[in-house]
Amino acid sequence: MIRKTRLFTPGPTPLLPAAQFAMAAADIHHRTAEFRALYQRVLDQLKTFVGTKNDVLLLASSGTGAMEASVSNLTSPGDRVLVLSTGKFGERWTAITKAFGCEVDVVSAPYGQTFSLDEVRKALKPETRAVFLQATESSTGVRNDVQGVAELLKKANSNALLVVDAITGLGTTHFDVDAWGVDVIIGGSQKAVMIPPGLAYLSVSDRAWEAMETSRNPRYYFDLRKERKNAHKGESSYTPAVSLIAGLGAALDFIAAQGGGDLAAGRKALVDNAETCAAMTRAAVEALGLKLFAPVSPAAAATAVLPPAGVDSGVIVKELKSRFGAVITNGQGEMKGQIFRVAHIGLFDYMDTIAIIGALEQVAASPLKIPGFQFGHALAAAQKVFAETGSSAKKETAEPVGAR
Amino acid sequence: MIRKTRLFTPGPTPLLPAAQFAMAAADIHHRTAEFRALYQRVLDQLKTFVGTKNDVLLLASSGTGAMEASVSNLTSPGDRVLVLSTGKFGERWTAITKAFGCEVDVVSAPYGQTFSLDEVRKALKPETRAVFLQATESSTGVRNDVQGVAELLKKANSNALLVVDAITGLGTTHFDVDAWGVDVIIGGSQKAVMIPPGLAYLSVSDRAWEAMETSRNPRYYFDLRKERKNAHKGESSYTPAVSLIAGLGAALDFIAAQGGGDLAAGRKALVDNAETCAAMTRAAVEALGLKLFAPVSPAAAATAVLPPAGVDSGVIVKELKSRFGAVITNGQGEMKGQIFRVAHIGLFDYMDTIAIIGALEQVAASPLKIPGFQFGHALAAAQKVFAETGSSAKKETAEPVGAR
Numbered sequence: 001m002i003r004k005t006r007l008f009t010p011g012p013t014p015l016l017p018a019a020q021f022a023m024a025a026a027d028i029h030h031r032t033a034e035f036r037a038l039y040q041r042v043l044d045q046l047k048t049f050v051g052t053k054n055d056v057l058l059l060a061s062s063g064t065g066a067m068e069a070s071v072s073n074l075t076s077p078g079d080r081v082l083v084l085s086t087g088k089f090g091e092r093w094t095a096i097t098k099a100f101g102c103e104v105d106v107v108s109a110p111y112g113q114t115f116s117l118d119e120v121r122k123a124l125k126p127e128t129r130a131v132f133l134q135a136t137e138s139s140t141g142v143r144n145d146v147q148g149v150a151e152l153l154k155k156a157n158s159n160a161l162l163v164v165d166a167i168t169g170l171g172t173t174h175f176d177v178d179a180w181g182v183d184v185i186i187g188g189s190q191k192a193v194m195i196p197p198g199l200a201y202l203s204v205s206d207r208a209w210e211a212m213e214t215s216r217n218p219r220y221y222f223d224l225r226k227e228r229k230n231a232h233k234g235e236s237s238y239t240p241a242v243s244l245i246a247g248l249g250a251a252l253d254f255i256a257a258q259g260g261g262d263l264a265a266g267r268k269a270l271v272d273n274a275e276t277c278a279a280m281t282r283a284a285v286e287a288l289g290l291k292l293f294a295p296v297s298p299a300a301a302a303t304a305v306l307p308p309a310g311v312d313s314g315v316i317v318k319e320l321k322s323r324f325g326a327v328i329t330n331g332q333g334e335m336k337g338q339i340f341r342v343a344h345i346g347l348f349d350y351m352d353t354i355a356i357i358g359a360l361e362q363v364a365a366s367p368l369k370i371p372g373f374q375f376g377h378a379l380a381a382a383q384k385v386f387a388e389t390g391s392s393a394k395k396e397t398a399e400p401v402g403a404r
Numbered sequence: 405m406i407r408k409t410r411l412f413t414p415g416p417t418p419l420l421p422a423a424q425f426a427m428a429a430a431d432i433h434h435r436t437a438e439f440r441a442l443y444q445r446v447l448d449q450l451k452t453f454v455g456t457k458n459d460v461l462l463l464a465s466s467g468t469g470a471m472e473a474s475v476s477n478l479t480s481p482g483d484r485v486l487v488l489s490t491g492k493f494g495e496r497w498t499a500i501t502k503a504f505g506c507e508v509d510v511v512s513a514p515y516g517q518t519f520s521l522d523e524v525r526k527a528l529k530p531e532t533r534a535v536f537l538q539a540t541e542s543s544t545g546v547r548n549d550v551q552g553v554a555e556l557l558k559k560a561n562s563n564a565l566l567v568v569d570a571i572t573g574l575g576t577t578h579f580d581v582d583a584w585g586v587d588v589i590i591g592g593s594q595k596a597v598m599i600p601p602g603l604a605y606l607s608v609s610d611r612a613w614e615a616m617e618t619s620r621n622p623r624y625y626f627d628l629r630k631e632r633k634n635a636h637k638g639e640s641s642y643t644p645a646v647s648l649i650a651g652l653g654a655a656l657d658f659i660a661a662q663g664g665g666d667l668a669a670g671r672k673a674l675v676d677n678a679e680t681c682a683a684m685t686r687a688a689v690e691a692l693g694l695k696l697f698a699p700v701s702p703a704a705a706a707t708a709v710l711p712p713a714g715v716d717s718g719v720i721v722k723e724l725k726s727r728f729g730a731v732i733t734n735g736q737g738e739m740k741g742q743i744f745r746v747a748h749i750g751l752f753d754y755m756d757t758i759a760i761i762g763a764l765e766q767v768a769a770s771p772l773k774i775p776g777f778q779f780g781h782a783l784a785a786a787q788k789v790f791a792e793t794g795s796s797a798k799k800e801t802a803e804p805v806g807a808r
Contacts, residue, residue: 003755004753006755272405273406321804324753324755325753325804350407350727350759352408352755354783355759358758358759358783359754361787362787362791375787379758379780379783380781383762386766400407401729
């Protein structure tokens with residue numbers, strides 16, 4: 001049969017057609033009034049999308065670039081920092097902070113679990129300069145308690161800056177950045193905002209701007225103070241990724257349309273959308289008799305699943321691709337072969353979700369031959385979740401994507 | 405939730421991305437060597453796609469234009485012709501032949517049924533100049549027996565020309581045009597070849613070319629002899645729809661890829677694909693307790709379904725669009741409100757098909773509240789059909805659409 005390629009991956013995520021058209025049309029120079037108007041508009045929209053009054057900056061880099069920027073701008077060699085690590089991306093915080101000479105305390109949870117706030121409290125020191133964590137750890141499908149950590153820091157009267165990698169968290173998790181006191185929150189273009197990789201964005205609090213005055217790590221490309229100064233003039237410090245920025249503008253317009261023209265409402269709708277897709281998928285996976293890898297604190301960004309005993313998860317990844325054109329992800333690093341991951345971040349809808357579950361049923365039937373398998377059971381479980389949650393959501397206001 | 409617009413309509417059908425890109429790039433003049441090379445290549449590919457050694461011509465028109473061309477080029481005022489009518493498009497043959505002054509005999513079947521060959525035999529007269537029919541009547545979801553009619557004409561030693569509207573039949577039905585003796589067979593761009601409306605194509609037999617020498621109906625834009633003369637030089641008589649032709653070339657390349665690089669095999673794969681999607685849909689619909697409108701001779705192009713008693717089919721059309729972004733079609737003319745139609749022609753795959761069935765289940769649950777409804781039953785019926793037929797097809801050779 002015909003098989004269309006469909007990404008069910010936690011980044012890159014499926015591209016928004018309106019953003020693709022905007023990118024294709026973005027034949028403009030970056031030192032012009034035309035670009036400045038676009039840039040200023042997108043930066044303003046990003047503030048609403050992130051949900052903050054703080055400055056939001058855009059960088060021509062992957063999300064890891066913005067992670068590095070938050071370390072290089074906020075720390076000095078010898079600073080003590082605390083990393084809350086629940087997977088591969090938590091380990092990346094440790095690697096970056098070490099690369100910039102920090103003394104790194106780590107609270108880590110086994111893969112598939114989140115940290116306990118008690119352990120965080122114990123690991124926090126008076127001299128801790130910053131706390132780094134993921135909102136959602138997409139390598140394991142875990143959601144971490146950002147709000148809990150933020151409250152803990154306040155209660156402890158800590159001066160530590162709170163830096164959140166929300167690269168897969170933004171658009172799949174509700175945040176109240178300013179009320180919680182998140183100093184830096186980081187997003188990436190190839191995630192909830194439905195455009196290709198190449199852009200990172202981050203919001204920076206007043207406290208963080210102050211902290212930069214005394215931090216002594218070297219930075220040039222990722223110099224956030226310079227970037228802010230230029231951003232206030234509608235410029236980027238270095239050549240910006242123009243087409244991606246044009247695409248981002250179109251994507252933020254689309255997200256606003258999901259909220260009836262209100263971007264903040266659209267952001268909430270996008271999170272609810274991911275939650276519904278994730279809940280459908282979790283119900284289906286459990287109806288198949290498979291186990292969730294992160295059952296206690298699952299992220300809406302992606303669902304990580306354990307294959308049947310004795311089966312390499314790569315078989316499932318390969319079958320879905322070769323027979324259905326559906327691209328999901330294997331586990332990363334030592335989790336390879338141990339889990340498979342289906343994403344819900346960004347431009348997924350009911351039709352996508354029911355289709356990937358259908359394909360998963362086919363793989364469960366053959367070659368997996370899961371004991372007791374029956375066609376339709378997993379689909380029915382997902383259908384019931386949708387009927388109870390997805391369709392009971394408030395009346396849809398936005399036109400379907402691509403509607404004319 | 406997010407809802408992507410998805411066409412499940414029997415024309416226009418979903419666009420092939422590679423064809424969209426080719427159309428966007430087609431910034432060429434039509435009286436150049438570059439265009440002539442493209443045109444010649446596409447005309448050659450079309451012969452293979454249609455499965456004929458006869459000339460195939462392209463017209464900048466809808467399919468109806470090619471229907472008119474076959475009438476105006478092959479008949480004269482006062483000619484007796486036979487129309488085999490099984491729905492709205494059969495009625496169009498009657499209207500066109502009458503408009504060109506023919507004396508029209510009609511064998512018609514009630515909507516949802518096909519004609520009997522016995523009736524055709526009885527209606528055929530020694531002086532019948534041409535027989536006009538649809539391969540598949542997309543207004544009712546019926547498949548007609550083109551091969552049976554062709555054999556009947558041969559056995560009857562009839563001189564009648566056989567003219568087949570296969571606008572939704574090509575790519576959803578197996579034909580052996582030359583062996584059967586089909587004189588004219590007509591296709592349209594917005595159907596199995598996955599590009600927008602605006603092009604029609606038709607193959608013309610030697611017998612038909614001869615017949616044109618004596619036909620006296622007026623024609624200018626649709627003068628097929630002139631068009632053939634120009635086509636042999638790689639030209640069109642009038643300004644061709646250049647971007648659509650470029651898109652058609654890309655689409656035919658894609659169809660060839662479905663056959664491992666062999667366009668004839670790709671055509672067969674495309675028909676099998678539609679058959680599998682249709683069989684899944686029919687099984688699901690019956691599992692829902694709904695009745696097929698054309699149960700005896702269903703077309704693979706589209707499945708027509710009767711709504712539950714007392715329900716206007718427009719409700720189902722509207723629910724699928726507003727809640728899932730899925731566009732299906734209502735009945736045409738007096739069938740409006742009486743049936744709904746889900747298409748399988750062109751770029752549909754397993755994922756599309758299982759998704760539309762899932763959405764249909766949601767509508768069956770609410771607002772239809774079909775008695776005895778259970779989530780997963782219709783999906784399971786479709787899953788079993790796919791497991792038995794779709795996945796047992798010979799090893800896939802083509803890469804998924806859009807694979808990099």
